[in-house]
Amino acid sequence: MSAELAPETTAEAVPRGRAVRRALGRYLRHPGLSLGLFVLVLLSFVAIAAPWLAPHGPTEADLMNTLAHPSGDYVLGTDQYGRDILSRLIWGARISLEVALAVVALSLTFGSLIGAIAGYAGGWLERTMMMGNDILLAFPGFLLALALVAARGSSLENVILAVSIAYTPRVAAVMRSVVITIRPRPFIEASRAIGMSSSRVLLRHVLPNALPPVIVVTTVSAATAILAEAGLSFLGLGVQPPTATWGNIISDGQGFITSNPLISLSAGLCIAITVIALNLLGDGLRDTLDPQMRRYTGERML
Amino acid sequence: AELRVRIGSDVGNLDPARIFGIENQTVASHVYNGLVKYDQATNKILPDLAESWSVSEDGTAYTFKLRDGVMFHKGYGQLTSDDVKFSLERVLNPDTKSRYAGQLAGVKGVEAPDPLTVRVVLEAPNAGLLNKLTDFNQGWIASRKAVTEIGDKQYAMQPVGTGPFVFDKWSPGNQVRVVANKDYFGGAPSLDAVTFRIIKDETAAAIALENGEIDVFFALQSPPVIDRLKKADGVTVMNRVANHTINLVLNQTVKPLDDIRVRKAIAYGINREALIAGYFKGTKAPGHSVITSSFPEYTEEVPQYAHDPEKAKALLKEAGQEGFELELITVGLSPYNELVIPMASDLEKVGIKTKITVLERGAYLQARGKGDIMTCITGIVGPPDPDSPLVSLYATKSFPPGMNTSRYDKADDLLASASAEQDPAKRTAIYQQVMSQTMEDVPVLPLYADQLFMAHSSKVKGLVQNSLFTVQAYTVSLEE
Amino acid sequence: MLRYTARRLLLMSITVIGMVTVVFFLLRAIPGDPASYMLGDYATEESVAALKAELGLDRPVWEQYLGFVKRALTGDLGTSVVTGQPAFDEVLESIPWSAALSVSGIVIAVLAGVPLGVMSAVRHGTFADLFIMFGALVGISFPVFWVGLVCILLLAHEVRLFPALGASSSTDFFTQVHHLMLPALVLGFSVAAYIARLTRSAMLEVLGQDFVRVARAMGVPERRIVYRLALRNALIPVLAVIGVTFAWSLGSAILVEAVFSRPGLGSMILKAVFARDYQLVQAGVFVLASAVVLVNTSLDIVYGWVDPRVSVS
Amino acid sequence: MSDGAVLAVRDLSTVFPSEAGPVTTVDGVSFSLGAGETLAVVGESGSGKTMTFLSVLRLVPPPGRVTGGEVLLEGADIAALPASEMRWIRGAGIAMVFQDPLTALNPVFTIGDQMLEVIRAHTAMSPRQARALALEVLERVHIPAPAKRIDDYPHQLSGGMRQRVLIAMAIALRPKVLIADEPTTALDVTVQAQILELLAELRSELGMGMVLITHDLGLVARYADRVAVMYAGRVVETSPIAQGFGRSRHPYTRSLFRSIPRLDLPADQPLTVIAGQPPDLARLPAGCAFEPRCFLGNGREDCRSERPALLPTTSDRHLSACPHWRALIDAEAGA
Amino acid sequence: MKPPADARSGGGEPLLRVEGLSKTFHDRRLFSRAGGAGVRAVDSVSFSLAAGETLGVVGETGSGKSTLGRLVLRLVEPSAGRIRFNGEDITALSQRQLRRMRQQVQMIFQDPYGSLDPRMSVGAIVAEPMIVHGLWHGGRDDRVLEVMRQVGLQAEHRNRYPHEFSGGQRQRIGIARAMALQPKLLVLDEPVSALDVSIQAQIINLLRELQQQADLGFLFIAHDLAVVRHVSNRVAVMYLGEIVEIGPRDALYSSPMHPYTVSLLSAVPVPTVDRERGRDRVVLHGEIGSATNLPSGCRFHPRCYKARLKAENPDVETVESQGERLPAACVLHQPRPVDAGDGHVAICHFPERGGDRSEVAVRAVESSRGAG
């Protein structure tokens, strides 16, 4: 009988390093994912290297040269204060990406925790938590963000906070719905069966498995966070001037849309590129994040 | 015919004792009259509800003879001296919590000896009293009967006056409509009605004007839109220097702004010429002092601070304040929150670190009320009454409450003597002395004199622009 | 059924009460108050205190809250401190505006988003799919206020298809609709992209399911499979998000309203927040919450109709 | 081989592209099915049973592709039909009942609706006529009170009833061939018997050819006329039940028999197991796919290098893909 | 196979003793229709299990097998009854004590893939129980490898993820995890149902070997009667939450008393042509019963062939039920246990026993059994 217990050889043993490289290769072979990642890395590079890349200071006004059309000195022209659009776009990448990242980080952290606890605990805890969440969810998110910024004054931190608070209930709702699909999965019961405590099950098994779909949702909401900041800027409640953000470049350019369309158009394009990259990344992650979901390589590009 | 006028934001309170904001004031000016009024073009004071008036010898009593047969709208009866007494006393009554009680501060009492005679008695002579009684804010006369019957609070959006138009309907967020008062004592207006459409975005408003969706574009500010409309067919753009400047107020109680060298450095450091030319594209006029050229008292003989970065740096160095941080605080309204941007950039260039703080109006008022904010940007919008900006900005009694956020305290005596001076020429001289002194001390730096723009389609005839921030449709007719 | 209805009503009111409560306390956390706002630049400490006392703002917050609840229960949502008019009346005025914009926005979004999503899922992986999804991404990348203005410039000015103003004073239905169209399109467009993406992924998922294979194996024509058998399943997740999207669109409507000079609940609440007009904000949020809850409830009913599995309970 | 056969398949192959190169999930499969005959297809999970018949119906999910072979339905080759005409074959010519009745019905339509959809896809019947037909077939599959059930949604039916609805749908158009893909694995033992009896009854009533895909050899013994055993995408043995069952000519089939616990054998002896794991289709050895696990051929040079063909053994109705099949008979004789 | 374990457990406390165990699930959603009876998933179940013994549990879907298994580990809280493990009342343990108890009672699940966290490597999965119970002090690697080797996994498998394994290997990982703590009792909830026949045999053999090495008690849940027969010493048959028959394996398979057991036996196909063809089956009436809506009297009566046979007997008092005439006892009264000795007990009004044995039962048993 021991013959049947003989070690099996189905897949050849792969050294760890090569396995990692193989996995990485799989991610990078996903065209959407790699394109999205590439664009985001590029944008992050631009954001980080802004002081060296930008030809002018982002807040340097040159009132002798307002609303200049593109020229050698001002590649994309200047705005109504004579500030160089290109430099503002480059510096704006910092704030806009920071907003996006911070919103994602905050709403992901709190949203996942709330959603996971509610979803995993079940019972009255879930009901009360989700009741509260539903209440927040029923608020028009943008209005909620507006009210919060109005309440706390407009600053980068408050914009981030407000948009995060507006998004957290969404993440929480998604998280919970994912968690309640994970909760009945046998490996959760199996973990309890080996004597694991609930908190440990939550942290070790529920959260790691629930995160991928939630991360995908949040990459998309990162895009909306950038737009929300733009909307707040438009209503005069965005990040404090003269800080450059793509949002306030758009709203600054709003008034000059006929004479100097490049101002708002270029910022809009920056947002669009980022949003598209984030979406590609999100979809790509969805396709490749689960190790067992190899079947979609490349075929679902968008 | 119905005139459609763009206003930039919604109305909310048309009660003369509490009214605030140019949209409200514009609508109210169609509904109400004052005892006297400014000539729209020349700012001379003319009779309105009062046919004539006289001043007592000592200058402490003003007697007004009312026009006979003036009727309030909506059947609230004839205007009597009692209504005038009621309106003015209402502003003075602390229970009303009028924001204009201060304007009538020196009034000891209002008497109504007979239905058509009103006497305003002052504590001390005040040569500027007539300015306070013109048809604006506290000067508007309401009906005692109407306010009492409608209710003190509800009256805010159900105004009853004697003006050329009768308040008709307010659709929140959308529009306000007034209809012609056929029985207006000055003769029925040629228009049947005026609709004030709320259109926030200036570009959209400009297109609406070009498309013929509106007739008058009121409160036109944005330089590119002005430019666009100037080029548009069938559109006339009008402009006029306003009664106010937009100022940077420097709080002398906050270090290092207590140092006059620092304040002067700031004045030299900001390129106001470029601000007007570059940012406003010449749509504003230079502000030499807080009194604009629309005032008879206007003068340019005051200390000037042409842009001079080197001098600014030198002054800072002298004061030992290179690299201090200046917080520019402003309310989140255009253009205040915009013009600070090039200012900050200029100041950075002379070595002043600047931080811009834009506050939403409620928070701004609260911050300014505390009196410890470093700077603010403000303009005193009002009638061409020199007291209005000078007292508001420089008198110690004007804080708290009030606008003297710089906490300037060296003009009180001059302002008091101007008030007491009955001779207009001498008074003007005193005011000019105030201007010189304050421009030397620069607690307040006028950035520019505001210029009011308005555009209308060629169908609109007879529109006259005043230097107040309002529009008046009474004289207007529409050509089909 | 009775129990179910009662349960729904209870849930609805809890949400509405919750939202109004959150707003009540949030408002009081905002710096500035109606008193100092109303009194403006010349407010003295005494006059502010006096006005606060008159408005009852000097009492502890929970006491104010109880008072508010008590009055609200009798149907009194207070008086706007700015205009002196009953807060609810002003809110009522903006309801039709908001309802028209949001509902037509969502309808446009669904009418455009669902077919595009389906098309894209059916042509999965082809150029058409790529094109639609790319368009959708670009669609959600430009802020609505910007798109709105561009639309005004192009469609209201260059090609005079629509009026530049999103609202008309006319009571004529067609004039109103004509004015509504452009804002509704802009709002709908921003949501349509989202719905298209959602429909696509839902549709892809459904098309991979067994029953679709069964229908194919039984020779049901592909068109019937896609547009009837699969679509109804794919609509379930789409329906599930329309409620949230509706709430969201009420928020972005503020931006659209601002560009198109339209009145609306969102703008009204925003204005009231700025003016610290507590009563008006509360009344506005009450109505807003009721609208959201109502929409969600009716969606639930539709949901039950589309997905028989949920209707029974 | 296709003489008199309602369905004959020759050299059918289906390939899926994958990261590790193309995977041949159906590898030169041939079989034929007579009218009124039941062909059982057995083999372990992943051996290509389902894929073979999806290939027959040309319903292989993308990116899979049928790469070759002939499919003759009553003598006419349908493998070359354009897609638009293939639709008419599905359901009316060849119908298929799938494994999992829980997911095979559309949850948001009533069963009547779904049946009508199928009936009206092939006939010009009015809704009323179609409904009457649906009721008739529901009756036929022993659904109690069909008039009441027809407006139920799938979730209102038990698993057994759902499977019956699927069968009703499949037979509504009186197809020539009915493919039942593991029709009872998702069902309980007691219900399983009901369903299989029903299928057997319908087959003889309607004279269809039936394919029963399963891995339960007990069911094969009871219901099939012939059996085809699949391993790694290939048919490794076909035999008539009457002669071949239990006297298999392929080591895989032998091992399969020995590894199932049986009620008719003493309980206390350990089960014989097939060593190793099922093959990875992407990395098939050059020779016989079963060789690594084979008690007969493991290590044999010829088994490793040459892929054996499916050839007649003792009778030309009993084919095996093992060149060493004689050894099995010898061992049998020796025992 | 070992000698029947019953003999040894005769004296002392058995490894596991379950008494009157019940579980009713209530729908506890907010504002749900209160007062509903709930789902009686397990209803007054009693049995005992000795060390080294296997108790097989069979029954159709929804009969409460899994719930019973979960109850034994207290993964769900019992509504009533007691569970004694090694004499200790598990139902009274605090959560902390309970977790400690779980060192000794482990469970293996039906779905070998689903029960493994897809994001953990095999090594981590196997080590996890030891970490949880504080048995992990750095160098316990050897223990992980030992357990893996025990179940036939190789050392280099430890860094791989569950999806990289075949079904049979995955089940081995599950078994390794359960064995890591050297438990005394294993609850196996359909451990081979999801596996292919050829792999199923490997796992059954492996389990058997592990049992012999460590004297484990097995609660072996399955729906395949052949498999259960193959692994069990004793067998319990469940129907709608109740154990309707329990007894030593051979007794139960050769002389089943409960009509339900008979029907199950007759439904099991046997891969032998001559026996399978022409074999009559007891085709049960109607559909599978539901625990939400339990029938009155004997739970099995709506589907029971024996009740119908009995109803034809003029001596038996009958009543009308669902359009049929059935024995009054079956429809109205709960049956009592009938003991055939040797621990073979069934609850039935008309058990297939002695002279009352129906022709159907005789044939069902005969056709399912080996020749001779």
Ligand SMILES: Nc1ncnc2c1ncn2[C@@H]1O[C@H](COP(=O)(O)OP(=O)(O)OP(=O)(O)O)[C@@H](O)[C@H]1O
């Ligand atoms: N969509 C697909 N993409 C790639 N490979 C596939 C796909 N579907 C099936 N396969 C592969 O095709 C092979 C045959 O699968 P098939 O479903 O025919 O097996 P089966 O014999 O029916 O198994 P089971 O008994 O589990 O139903 C398997 O190896 C499977 O992995």
Ligand SMILES: Nc1ncnc2c1ncn2[C@@H]1O[C@H](COP(=O)(O)OP(=O)(O)OP(=O)(O)O)[C@@H](O)[C@H]1O
């Ligand atoms: N958590 C739960 N909540 C409500 N009802 C449940 C729950 N778990 C099980 N049930 C119900 O209890 C009954 C018994 O379920 P259980 O899973 O124990 O059956 P089983 O015999 O294991 O079935 P299967 O063979 O399908 O695994 C079923 O009717 C089931 O619906």
Ligand SMILES: [Mg+2]
């Ligand atoms: Mg299959």
Ligand SMILES: [Mg+2]
């Ligand atoms: Mg179970």
